[in-house]
Amino acid sequence: MKSYRKELMFHTKTRRAFINITPDVEAALVQSGIKEGMCLVNAMHITASVFINDNESGLHRDFERWLERLAPEKPHSQYDHNGYEDNADAHLKRSVMGREVVVAVTNGKLDFGTWERIFYGEFDGMRDKRVLVKIIGE
Ligand code: ZN
DSSP states (O other): OOEEEEEEEEOOSSEEEEEEHHHHHHHHHHHHTTSEEEEEEEEEEEEEEEEEOOOOOHHHHHHHHHHHHSSOOOOOGGGGTTTTSSOOOHHHHHHOSEEEEEEEEEETTTOTTTTTTTEESSSSSSOOEEEEEEEEEE
C-alpha cells in the first residue's frame, strides 16, 4: 500500500472565506501516483472547515448568512470563549461545517458525485492556516 501526505497553506485576506480546493487535491492525487484508494482532506485548525458542496457563489453567500444567523460574530462579548480571543463564532461555525471529507479514489480520479467539489471554509482568517491531504491506496 502506498501512502502520500501533503499540507496545503492558506492565508486569507478576510476573516471568513470559502475556497474551492478541488484543483489542489486533484494535483496532490496526481503527485501521489495512487490509482485506487481513499483521500482524506482535513482542516488542521479548529476555526476552519473542509466540506463538500456545490461550486455556486449564491450558495456560498447563503452559507455565510446562515452561519451568521446561527453564530453571529458580533458582539464578541456574547461568548464565554471570548476572553483573550474574539473567535468563538469561528469555532461554532467550524463545528457546523465539519472538519474533514473523505473521497474515494477510482482510476486515479476523485470519485465525486456530479456537483461535488471540495471547499476550505475559513472562519478566523488573516493568518497562516493549513489543510492536510492524506491519500492511501495503490
Ligand atoms: Zn478560540
